[in-house]
Amino acid sequence: MSRIGKKPIEAPADIKISADGAIVTFTKGKATRTLDTKGNVGINIDGQTLTFTTNSDDRQDRAFWGTYRALAANIVKGLTEGFSKQLEINGVGYRAAVKGKVLNLQLGHSHDINYDIAEGLEMSVEKNVITIKGNDNQKVGQAAAEIRAFRPPEPYKGKGVKYIEEHIVRKAGKTAKK
Numbered sequence: 001m002s003r004i005g006k007k008p009i010e011a012p013a014d015i016k017i018s019a020d021g022a023i024v025t026f027t028k029g030k031a032t033r034t035l036d037t038k039g040n041v042g043i044n045i046d047g048q049t050l051t052f053t054t055n056s057d058d059r060q061d062r063a064f065w066g067t068y069r070a071l072a073a074n075i076v077k078g079l080t081e082g083f084s085k086q087l088e089i090n091g092v093g094y095r096a097a098v099k100g101k102v103l104n105l106q107l108g109h110s111h112d113i114n115y116d117i118a119e120g121l122e123m124s125v126e127k128n129v130i131t132i133k134g135n136d137n138q139k140v141g142q143a144a145a146e147i148r149a150f151r152p153p154e155p156y157k158g159k160g161v162k163y164i165e166e167h168i169v170r171k172a173g174k175t176a177k178k
Contacts, residue, residue: 005041005065009050011076017050019043024050024072028079031135035072040064078135085144087130091159094151096125103130107151107161115147129164 011017016027022039025032037043041064042053050072054065077083089096095106103123105113117123121134121143130147134140144163153160155171162168 003066005052005054005062005069007069009069009073009076011048011050012080013048015048015076015079017045017048019045026072026075026079031079033075033079033135035068035075037064037068041068074137078137082133082135083137083140084131084133085140086164087132087144087147087161088164089128089130089161090153091151091157094128094159094161096128096130098123098125103147105147105150108159109151113150115150118143130161 011026014028018025018027022037022043024035024037024043026034037052040055040061042055044051044053052065052069052072054061089107091108093106094108097104098117101117103115103117103125105115107113118139120136121132121139123133123143124131132140132143132147134143148161148163151160153162153166153168155169156173158168158170
């Protein structure tokens with residue numbers, strides 16, 4: 001029995017929830033997000049409360065039950081609070097700047113890296129910290145991972161792009177082995 005799947009999702013009054021077959025639609029102002037359950041779970045909407053039910057006691061259906069409940073809860077959280085990730089740039093001469101819908105990165109390569117900001121995301125740069133905000137958790141995380149992949153942190157000096165909460169395990173250099 002899924003402990004996550006059993007929990008109801010309480011949406012605020014400004015979010016409108018509707019279901020059309022296997023597709024659940026969440027609307028807040030101009031922002032609309034949909035969740036396609038592909039008929040793997042049952043959907044019950046009672047006012048501002050959304051609950052999911054399992055179609056059978058099959059192991060796969062129980063897994064879908066908890067997964068779709070978690071995805072729906074993330075959509076509600078994204079429409080109310082939003083999601084954000086912060087990246088820190090470490091290194092001499094490493095810089096970032098937002099120019100319109102493009103994030104310009106100077107990370108020690110022979111050329112600048114221009115990263116196109118996806119629709120629905122906002123990016124800002126203060127000193128050496130890049131902040132990525134949006135209402136879709138997957139898009140925010142994917143953008144952060146792609147930016148980090150341009151120059152992952154290296155273990156000797158810690159230079160590169162890392163998450164703010166990430167801890168880099170440092171290695172000793174050649175001189176420490178004597």
